[in-house]
Amino acid sequence: HIREQFRCGPMKLGRGYPEDVIGMDPFREIAAYRGPVLILQGTKDKVVNVSYAMRAWDVYQGEAKTPRPDVILHLLQGAGHGFKKAEDKNAYFVMEQFLAGRSEVLSVDVHLTGHTVQRKKLGAFTLTLPFIGTAESPWFTGRIEPGAADVQQWKGGKPQHCEATYTITGWDCNDAPCSVTVVNRKEGDGEWRPTLSTDSAALAFLNGSDCYANLEQRRDGPLVRIFANAPREQEV
DSSP: OOOSEEEETTEEEETHHHHTTTTOOHHHHHTTOOSOEEEEEETTOSSSOHHHHHHHHHHHHTTOSSOOTTEEEEEETTOOSSOOHHHHHHHHHHHHHHHTTOEEEEEEEEEEOOOEEEEEETTEEEEEEEEEEEEEOSSEEEEEOTTOEEEEEEETTEEEEEEEEEEEEEEETTSOEEEEEEEEEEOTTSOEEEEEEESOSTTGGGTTOOEEEEEEOOTTOOEEEEEEOOOGGGOO
């Protein structure tokens, strides 16, 4: 009993919109596609359950024995069905990296532990934000060493320079113990450009490579996602 026309929010839809898909199995339809895939969804989506994105990721894997590096599921923490301004920015960043062929080499779960303010003169001060946290990716898993801090220099109510420096110790994709040192600077255009160095042979491609970072802001600290060009043979 589908009407010829009906409304869905601000849109006027015709009978063919539901009629053509009412008996379709979308997961069967997508199974034959073998090209690159990026799936973006918010974890608080109340219209489409996030389990659909997870199932789609699994279907796109096909019969691969290890996860395909060109099939990416990116969940925006706390985002709903319609992204807000900051969530849009995060989604655009991930799409840009995907289209440029870069992979997420490090996801750093940062938790701020306090702050100190050092005033130099009226209207100028240095804000230091110490933090702890963990890192995880297909290439590396570890924990941030003590002494990590984000140092911000402010003047006239605006940040002039921001730099977070920290070392993560853990294990690389070959289960070898190693460390990764991150120096993440915010450039004049407002973008974060990290420099990574490591003593891991498996992660040697990170030394001196062009890396790009995005901070997904949360109440107790950001989720820092770092992307770089990874050699295909390194991908797992």
